[in-house]
Amino acid sequence: MTAPAPFPRAARLLRPADFARLQGGQRVGTRHFSAQVAANEHSGARLGLAISKRVSKRAVRRNRLKRLARDSFRHRRAELPAVDILIIARPSADQEDNASLRAELARLWQRIMTLNGADGVGTMRA
């Protein structure tokens, strides 16, 4: 029912350095998430996740948020520009069900796209 939308390793933030670079990136916030965005030198968008134990002490619940975010991201990755995105979950996210979190993530990707179109992200380019 859905078009193929793979999510290879190249589309993930793997090194501590990748995360550190995003400290200076642009911030985008929604009700249950916040994101740090910066342009990268790769061919597509990359995703990193930061879901601390402050969100939930239960590993199962943190896993749910990560999986949801990754799945949502991979479906929209083709539309996103070449940016690194770090998604940070707020503790309130733990209370929401899958459907509303998916809707919120969809809006988040949309805002990142428009942000990039308005040229804000270019600041990180060397």
Next chain:
RNA sequence: AGAGCCGGCCAAGCAGCCGCGUCGCGUUCGCGCGCCGAGGAAAGUCCGGGCUCCACAGGGCAGGGUGCCAGGUAACGCCUGGGCGGCGCGAGCCGACGGAAAGUGCAACAGAAAGCAAACCGCCGAUGGCCUCGCAAGAGGAUCAGGCAAGGGUGAAACGGUGCGGUAAGAGCGCACCGCGAGUCUGGCAACAGACCGGCACGGCAAACCCCACCUGGAGCAAGACCGAAUAGGGGAACCAUGACGCGGCCCGCGUCGUUCCCGGGUUGGUCGCUCGAGUCCUGCGGCGACGCAGGACCUAGAGGAAUGGCUGCUCACGACAGAACCCGGCUUACCGGCCGGCUCUCCUU
């Protein structure tokens, strides 16, 4: 049929689409195909081991742990069987359950007294003395000497309990039963039990110090090993003053710092450690059992910013607690509900 006890097991299912990780095969290096891919607790990190490194060689002290007995096990604080005590009509369940005659200590309040007993209320006053009566024997009275600890009262606890005898009143003073005992015998590997005997002497607390028996180095896979680029600590051998420093609790003890010679090297990345193991299943034999032995079959997650998922549809008893991170054995805690086996009690029917 209803209540309940014990042991074992399962953890919504199916399909489609889109994904993720290891491995194998193919590859036009984009990827494609196939197999496999969380738990009974993966959890808490409370014990025990394996493995690894650290200065280990030994002895002593200290510290810590365990604590009825006997087994099982790699080991344990776990498990099995047994004993004792308690709870339950019962199937069964629960128990830090060694030593109080080695010593030290503790016990608020209350109470006369809290531990080599003592005597507030009380009981008695036989015996000696006193008073009255009596010629006397003696009788009566008070309770001075004195005797007693039954009863009352306090307390968590008061120097065996109940009953009978006994007595001036009483008292293990005597007896019966119970309790108690560092006695004897019998049974048992033992914990312990039974019988007999003794005679009432020894209160409680050892999750108070302590004593006894047994166990016990420390840190942890970010342990640790290997590979490889810039700055330049390092490793081995020989000699030496016995000073300073260090030695994962301390001491004996041991080592380093110095000089000479020889050899070549660490944080961050990559690879390994990383899953074949006290493994799982089946059968047979031994054992009450935990478990052991033998044979056969099987390979069953291995990530690393961290995979094991998302969406949709259908079915039903409407789905709990919860996510591996070096690996095992336990314990504890969380949990919607369901299945199987064995057993107990009550009621009904025959």
